[in-house]
Amino acid sequence: MPNFRRFFPALWFAAAVLSVGASAQQPSEGPPLSLPTVEVVGATPLLGSGVDRDKVPAQTQVLTDRDIGRNGYPQLLRALDENVPGVALDNAAGNPFQPNLLYHGFLASPLQGNPQGLAVYQNGVRFNQPFGDTVNWDLIPDLAIERMDLVGSNPVFGLNALGGALSLRMKNGFTYQGGEIDFLGGSFSQYQGNLQYGVRSGNIAAYIAATGLHEGGWRDLQSSNIRNLYGDIGWRGSRGEAHVNVTAADNSLNGPGTSPIELLAVDPAAQFTAPNLIKNQYGLVSASGSYDLTDTTSLQGVVYYEYFQQKVVNGNVPVASPCSDEDQAGFLCIAPGVFATNRAGNPIADFLNGGPYSDLDQQSTNTNAYGASLQVTNRDELFGRPNQLVAGFSFDGAQILFSGSTQIGGLSLGDRVFAGPGITIDQADGSIAPVRVGISDGYYGLFFTDTLDVTPQLSANLAGRWNLAQIDLNDKLGSSLSGNHTYRRFNPAGGLTWKMLPGLAAYASYADANRAPTPAELTCASPAAPCSLAQFFAGDPNLQQVVSHTIEAGLRGQSQPFEGATLSSEIAFFRSTLDNDIAFVNSPIQGRGSFENVGTTLRQGVDINLRLKTDRLLAWLGYSYIDATFQSGFTVSSPNNPAADANGNIQVQKGNHLPGIPANLIKLGTDYKLTEAWTIGGTGVAASGRFLFGDEANLTPKTPAYFVLSLHTSYQLTPNLQLFGLLQNAFNTTYYSFGTFSPTSSVFLAQAPGAANPRSYSPGAPIAGTVGLRLTF
Numbered sequence: 001m002p003n004f005r006r007f008f009p010a011l012w013f014a015a016a017v018l019s020v021g022a023s024a025q026q027p028s029e030g031p032p033l034s035l036p037t038v039e040v041v042g043a044t045p046l047l048g049s050g051v052d053r054d055k056v057p058a059q060t061q062v063l064t065d066r067d068i069g070r071n072g073y074p075q076l077l078r079a080l081d082e083n084v085p086g087v088a089l090d091n092a093a094g095n096p097f098q099p100n101l102l103y104h105g106f107l108a109s110p111l112q113g114n115p116q117g118l119a120v121y122q123n124g125v126r127f128n129q130p131f132g133d134t135v136n137w138d139l140i141p142d143l144a145i146e147r148m149d150l151v152g153s154n155p156v157f158g159l160n161a162l163g164g165a166l167s168l169r170m171k172n173g174f175t176y177q178g179g180e181i182d183f184l185g186g187s188f189s190q191y192q193g194n195l196q197y198g199v200r201s202g203n204i205a206a207y208i209a210a211t212g213l214h215e216g217g218w219r220d221l222q223s224s225n226i227r228n229l230y231g232d233i234g235w236r237g238s239r240g241e242a243h244v245n246v247t248a249a250d251n252s253l254n255g256p257g258t259s260p261i262e263l264l265a266v267d268p269a270a271q272f273t274a275p276n277l278i279k280n281q282y283g284l285v286s287a288s289g290s291y292d293l294t295d296t297t298s299l300q301g302v303v304y305y306e307y308f309q310q311k312v313v314n315g316n317v318p319v320a321s322p323c324s325d326e327d328q329a330g331f332l333c334i335a336p337g338v339f340a341t342n343r344a345g346n347p348i349a350d351f352l353n354g355g356p357y358s359d360l361d362q363q364s365t366n367t368n369a370y371g372a373s374l375q376v377t378n379r380d381e382l383f384g385r386p387n388q389l390v391a392g393f394s395f396d397g398a399q400i401l402f403s404g405s406t407q408i409g410g411l412s413l414g415d416r417v418f419a420g421p422g423i424t425i426d427q428a429d430g431s432i433a434p435v436r437v438g439i440s441d442g443y444y445g446l447f448f449t450d451t452l453d454v455t456p457q458l459s460a461n462l463a464g465r466w467n468l469a470q471i472d473l474n475d476k477l478g479s480s481l482s483g484n485h486t487y488r489r490f491n492p493a494g495g496l497t498w499k500m501l502p503g504l505a506a507y508a509s510y511a512d513a514n515r516a517p518t519p520a521e522l523t524c525a526s527p528a529a530p531c532s533l534a535q536f537f538a539g540d541p542n543l544q545q546v547v548s549h550t551i552e553a554g555l556r557g558q559s560q561p562f563e564g565a566t567l568s569s570e571i572a573f574f575r576s577t578l579d580n581d582i583a584f585v586n587s588p589i590q591g592r593g594s595f596e597n598v599g600t601t602l603r604q605g606v607d608i609n610l611r612l613k614t615d616r617l618l619a620w621l622g623y624s625y626i627d628a629t630f631q632s633g634f635t636v637s638s639p640n641n642p643a644a645d646a647n648g649n650i651q652v653q654k655g656n657h658l659p660g661i662p663a664n665l666i667k668l669g670t671d672y673k674l675t676e677a678w679t680i681g682g683t684g685v686a687a688s689g690r691f692l693f694g695d696e697a698n699l700t701p702k703t704p705a706y707f708v709l710s711l712h713t714s715y716q717l718t719p720n721l722q723l724f725g726l727l728q729n730a731f732n733t734t735y736y737s738f739g740t741f742s743p744t745s746s747v748f749l750a751q752a753p754g755a756a757n758p759r760s761y762s763p764g765a766p767i768a769g770t771v772g773l774r775l776t777f
Contacts, residue, residue: 039052039053039054039062040052040053041053041056041060041062041149041151042149042151042167042169043156043388043390043449043451044156044157044375044390044392044447044449045119045121045124045126045156045157045158045165045167045373045394046124046288046300046301046302046373046375046392047123047124047169047288047290047300048241048290048298048300048377049300049375049377049390051388051451054497054499054505054556055451055453055459055461055497056151056461056497056507057459057461057494057495057496057497057507057508057509057552058151058152058153058154058495058507058509058511058552059086059151059152059552059554059570059572059574059607060149060150060151060152061084061085061149061150061151062147062148062149062150063076063079063080063083063084063147063148063150064146064147065145065146065147065171067079067083068142068145068148070671070681070712071683071710071712071726072184072712072714072724072725072726072770072772073182073184073192073194073724073726073770073772074142074143074145074194075142076137076140076142076145076148076168077089077099077101077137080101080148080150081685082667082669082683082685082710083620083622083667083669083683084103084150084622084667085572085607085608085609085622085623085624085665085667086103086104086605086607086624086626086665087101087102087103087150087665088101088102088661088662088665088687088737089101089102089737090102090660090690090737090738090762091737091738091762091764092109092111092257092258092738092740092762093110093111093253093255093257093276093278093762094219094222094255094256094257094258094271094276094762095217095222095224095253095254095255095278096215096217096224096765097137097138097224097226097251097253098110098111098136098137098138098253098255098278099137099737100114100660100738101118101135101137102660102661103118103150103163103164103166104152104163104164104574104576104603104605104624104626105117105163105603105626105628105658105661106118106162106163106164106576106603108120108128108135108166109134109135110134110135110136110137110138110278111134112131112132112134112520113132113520113521113584113595114134115546115581115582115583116128116132116133116134116135116160116515116518117160117162117163117515117548118135118160118161118162118163118164118165118166119157119158119159119160119161119164119165119166120135120165120166120167120168121157121165121166121167121168122140122168122170122247122284123168123169123170123243123245123286123288123302124286124288124300124302124373125284125286125302125304125306125371126158126371126396127140127168128159128160129308129367129369130367130369130396130398130400130439130441130519131365131367131398131400131402131439131518131519131520132518132519132520132521133159133160133515133518136280136282136308136310138224138226138249138251138253138280139228139247139249139251139280139282140168140228141170141209141211141228141229141230141247141249142211142228143194143196143209143210143211143228143230144170144171144196144207144209144230145168145169145170145171146169146170146171146175146176147168147169148166148167148168148169149166149167149169150164150165150166150167151164151165151167152164152509152511152550152552152574153493153511153513153548153550153552153576154463154493154511154513155447155463155464155465155491155492155493155511155512155513155514156390156447156448156449156463156464156465156493157513158394158443158445158447158465158467159443159445159467159469159514159515159516160513160515161513162513162514162515162546162548162550162576162578163548163550163576163603170230170232170245171196171198171207171209171232172198172205172207172232172234172243172245173198173199173200173204173205173206173207173232173233173234174200174205174234174236175198176196176198176207177198177199177200178197178198178776178777179195179196179197179198179776179777180194180195180196180197180774180775180776180777181193181194181195181774181775182194182195182772182773182774182775183772183773184724184770184771184772184773185770185771185772186726186768186769186770186771187218187767187768187769187770188215188216188217188218188765188768189214189215189216189217189223190213190214190215190216190768190770191213191214192211192212192213192214192772193211193212193213194209194210194211195208195209195210195211196208196209196210197209203235203236203237204233204234204235205233205234205235205236206231206232206233206234207230207231207232207234208229208230208231208232209228209229209230209231210228210229210230211226211227211228211229212226212227213225213226213227214226217254218269218765218766218768219256219268219269219270219271219763220256220269220270220271220274220415221254221256221271221274221275221276221415221417222254222255222256222271223254224251224252224253224254225251225252226249226251226253227249227250227251228247228248228249228251229246229247229248229249230245230246230247230248231245231246232244232245232246233245239291239292240289240290240291240292241289241290242287242288242289242290243287243288243289244285244286244287245285245286245288246283246284246285247282247283247284248282248283248284249280249281249282250280250281250282251279251280251281252277252278252279252280253277253278253279253280254275254276254277254278255276255278256270256271256272256274256276257271257272257276257762258272258738258739258740258742258760258761258762259271259272259742259760259761259762259763260272260742260744260749260752260755260757260758260759260760261757261759261760261761262744262749262752262755262756262757263744263749263751263752263755264761264763265752266751266752267751268734268763268766270751271415271416272416272742272747272760273315273316273317273358273411273416273417273418273747274315274415274416274417274418275313275314275315275360275417275418276313276314276315277311277312277313278310278311278312279310279311279312280308280309280310281307281308281309281310282306282307282308282309283306283307283308284304284305284306284307285304285305285306286302286303286304286305287302287303287304288300288301288302288303289301289302296378296379296380297376297377297378297379297380298376298377299374299375299376299377300374300375300376300377300392301372301373301374301375302372302373303371303372304369304370304371304372305368305369305370306367306368306369306370307367307368307369308365308366308367308369309364309365309366309367310364310365311362311363311364311365312361312362312363312364313360313361313362314360314361314362315358315359315360315361315416315417315418316358316359316360316361317358317359317742317743317746317747318355318357318358318359318408318411318746319334319340319359319406319408319425319432320332320333320334320340320348320357320408320425321333321355321357322350322354322355323339323350324336325337328347329350330349330350331347331348331349331350332347332348332349332350332357332408334425334427334431334432340408340425340427340432341425341426341427341428342423342424342425342426343424343426343434345426345428348408348423348425351423352410355410355411356410356411356413356747356748357408357409357410357411358408358409358410358411358416358418358419358747359406359407359408359409359418360406360407360408360409360418360420360422361404361405361406362404362405362406362407363402363403363404363405364402364403364404365400365401365402366400366401366402367398367399367400368398368399368400369396369397369398369399370396370397370398371394371395371396371397372394372395373392373393373394373395374392374393375390375391375392375393375447376390376391376392377389377390378390382452383452385452385453385454386452386453387450387451387452387453388450388451389448389449389450390448390449390450391447391448391449392446392447392448393444393445393446393447394443394444394445394447395442395443395444395445396442396443397440397441397442397443398439398440398441399438399439399440400438400439400440400441400519401436401437401438401439402435402436402437402439402519403434403435403436403437404434404435405424405425405434405435406424406425406432407420407422407423407424407425408422408423408425409421409422409423411747413748413750414750416747416748416749434477435475435477436475436476436477437473437474437475437476438473438474438476439471439472439473439474439519440471440472440474441469441470441471441472441519442468442469442470443467443468443469443470443516444467444468444469444470445465445466445467445468446465446466447463447464447465447466448463448464448465449461449462449463449493450462450463456499457498457499457500458496458497458498458499459496459497459498460494460495460496461493461494461495461496461497461509462493462494463492463493463494463511464490464491464492464493465490465491466488466489466490466491467487467488467489467490467491467514467516468486468487468488469485469486469487469488469516469545470484470485470486471484471485471486471516471517471519471522472484472485473485473519473522483522485516485517485522487514487516487517487545489514489545489547491511491512491513491514491547492511492512493509493510493511493512494509494510494511495507495508495509495510495511495552496508496509503557503558503559504555504556504557505555505556505557506553506554506555507552507553507554507555507556508551508552508553508554509550509551509552509553510549510550510551510552511548511549511550511552512547512548512549512550513547513548513550514545514546514547514548515545515546516545517543517544517545517546517582517595521543521582521595522543522595543580543582543595543596543597544580544597545580546578546579546580546581546582547578547579547580548576548577548578548579549576549577549578549579550574550575550576550577551573551574551575551576552572552573552574552575553572553573554570554571554572554573555569555570555571556568556569556570556571556572557569557570561612564614564615565612565613565614566612566613566614567610567611567612567613568609568610568611568612568613569609569610569611570607570608570609571606571607571608571609572606572607573604573605573606574603574604574605574606574607575602575603575604576602576603576604577600577601577602577631578600578601578602578603579600580597580599580600581597581598581599581600581601582595582596582597582598583595583596583598583696585598585636585637598630598632598634598652599630599631599632599633599634600630600631600632601628601629601630601631601632601658602627602628602629602630602631603626603627603628603658603661604626604627605624605625605626605627606624606625607622607623607624608622608623608624609621609622610622615673616672616673617670617671617672617673618669618670618671618672618681619668619669619670619671620667620668620669620670621666621667621668622665622666622667622668623664623665623666623667624664624665625663625664626661626662626663626664626665627657627663628657628658628661629654629655629656629657629658630652630653630654630655630656630657630658630696631654631655632654633651633652633653633654634652635649635650635651635652636649636650636652636696636697637649637650638650638694638695638696638741640694640741640742640743640758641694641695641699641700641741641758642700642741642758643695643697643699643700650695650696650697650699651697652696652697653697656696656697656698657691657698658691658696659690659691659692659693659694659695659696660690660691660693660738660739661690662687662688662689662690663688664686664687664688665685665686665687665688666684666685666686666687666707667683667684667685667686668683668684669681669682669683669684670682676716677715677716677717678713678714678715678716679713679714679715680711680712680713681711681712681713682709682710682711682712682730683709683710683712684707684708684709684710685707685708686705686706686707686708687705687706687737688702688705689701689702689703689704689705690702690703690737690738690739691739692739692740692741692759693738693739693740693741694740694741695741700759702739703736703737703738703739703761704735704736706733706735706736706764707733708729708731708733708735708764709729709730709731709733710726710727710728710729710730711726711727711730712724712725712726712727713725720775720776720777721773721774721775721776722773722774722776723771723772723773723774724771724772724773724774725769725770725771725772726769726770727767727768727769727770728765728767728768728769728770729764729765729766729767729768730767731767732766732767733764734763734764734766735763735764736761736762736763736764737762737764738761738762739759739760739761739762740760741758741759741760742758742760743758744756744757744758744760745758
């Protein structure tokens with residue numbers, strides 16, 4: 001059993017704060033205090049099915065467009081990182097617009113191969129990409145976000161809601177009228193333009209938002225170009241509302257990834273190998289609506305079509321090198337005695353007379369996705385008590401075409417960039433070979449959630465969802481990747497909320513959720529035929545679905561500690577056990593591995609959040625403790641880990657911590673209105689160290705802990721013109737959010753000759769300034 005005694009100090013601290021707040025709500029002889037505002041959060045992914053936040057038996061976090069744009073211009077990920085307890089970012093890819101987001105140790109990541117543990121929705125449309133359940137943050141038009149809800153594990157939100165769900169509600173012409181134009185620029189050749197405009201005429205409204213951004217990046221080959229567009233046309237009548245909206249993006253992102261620490265010590269901007277380029281093209285068209293059938297019964301629905309094309313180019317260390325056997329001299333081998341062969345099946349000559357060599361992994365994913373959801377909401381009384389019942393179904397389907405190849409070519413010595421033309425490697429056993437596979441998947445769901453006010457103080461919630469996942473693979477170049485996979489599961493949930501005192505509530509809940517193995521995982525699940533994270537396809541064995549069992553309990557309160565001030569407080573405990581968790585297990589072959597079920601993992605901890613608001617001041621303080629551990633032992637290959645045994649293996653034991661997850665997070669921030677025109681503020685994020693990927697056995701030191709402070713300000717020059725500025729990493733702190741091991745000795749490092757330490761980090765950005773001008777009309 002976990003040692004929850006470590007949480008007791010946090011419990012007593014939060015209970016004291018909440019108790020003071022509740023006491024402030026008691027009747028007195030003074031003037032009456034205003035009642036807390038009722039806040040509604042989404043009960044399901046579809047809009048229009050909200051429930052009182054105080055009746056949700058789980059932790060909920062809400063960010064408005066003001067929160068998202070508090071630093072001067074809208075940045076969803078920065079707002080999550082700086083404001084929301086339990087959230088952490090890591091920059092494994094090395095591009096600021098494609099980080100991994102962790103919530104309580106669960107991932108929402110743009111990188112193929114990461115275990116996706118969060119469901120993401122935009123206006124009720126599932127945003128996780130069908131191929132790998134990935135979340136490409138650069139496709140989201142931050143400027144158009146009206147509100148974000150982050151809720152704990154809830155089966156109603158479908159697959160991948162193991163650790164929770166993030167739901168985005170976008171602006172429309174009914175909620176936003178007027179216009180805004182932003183121009184901003186700053187360090188590292190950053191310049192950006194934003195435009196949004198909303199208008200309403202009677203029952204019709206329209207809204208449009210566009211963003212164009214270029215950033216040169218502070219590291220080598222780290223430039224980004226982002227173009228996002230969002231538009232909505234809506235109609236509203238006395239009993240219904242309908243919207244058609246479009247999201248489009250055309251982005252290119254360079255991410256240098258991790259670099260060996262000895263190289264970073266000499267040149268903090270250096271990349272290890274290159275190129276590392278991602279090109280995303282995206283289009284989403286959706287139609288949503290709601291209609292009141294009666295005064296207590298309504299329908300909500302959405303249909304959508306989505307197109308996504310992603311092209312990835314990765315320069316890597318070579319999988320082939322000059323053959324060591326004398327009788328194979330003059331050729332390249334992928335292992336002793338094993339020739340590297342080309343598309344014709346012939347051995348590849350040592351065309352550079354010993355090298356240096358490098359690999360270029362290329363992949364293309366074309367996705368056509370479509371789906372629909374429909375639900376009914378009923379607010380009739382049950383047993384004479386207020387009640388809300390939501391029930392519905394969802395379908396998400398996709399047709400996907402994936403292709404990929406690996407080429408071997410030269411390597412430029414100065415900056416370690418792949419030098420072509422390359423020769424495509426095509427091994428007869430399929431271990432390294434071109435692939436082209438068609439994927440058809442369908443995900444079906446039936447769900448319900450019911451909230452009953454048992455008494456005026458006590459509310460009960462019961463929910464559930466039945467999921468069916470069907471994944472069909474069709475190998476276009478052979479038959480080894482073809483296969484059919486079906487997964488089914490019913491996930492229940494239930495909980496209670498109790499209004500202990502005015503302004504103070506307690507809650508407790510239990511929830512199951514699941515995720516089906518993705519097509520990317522299913523096609524790279526054979527240890528006998530390992531693949532690279534850039535390639536994925538090497539066989540078609542079955543994997544078991546991942547199931548989470550989550551317990552949450554907490555206290556939340558709202559009080560007025562002094563006149564004109566509102567203090568919001570919350571403490572939340574969570575414990576999530578995952579059965580059949582899936583991990584990418586390294587192979588003895590350099591840079592290769594396979595996806596495997598590794599048994600049980602556990603994520604448990606506590607969040608504390610305090611938020612004070614007056615007419616001039618906003619201040620917050622958050623703390624999170626996250627204990628993420630393996631609960632099953634297994635052996636894994638980690639040949640670059642200096643603590644591995646003679647065979648390159650490490651032994652993972654029960655209780656070892658999952659890599660990449662900081663145990664302690666602290667968030668603090670403030671905004672203060674100096675005058676009616678001038679506002680200043682700052683945010684700080686502190687994180688403890690993380691174990692490196694490749695060190696699941698916790699045999700080597702963690703990454704260093706860090707604290708990063710950022711400052712911002714805005715000045716209203718005229719009623720319609722605002723000047724704003726942001727200073728990120730004001731102390732110029734050197735910090736690292738991600739770590740792993742690299743084959744440092746396999747690549748010559750001109751800046752650090754003789755480097756041998758395999759520890760590799762992804763460094764955070766140094767001090768950077770941004771200045772902008774906003775015009776409203």
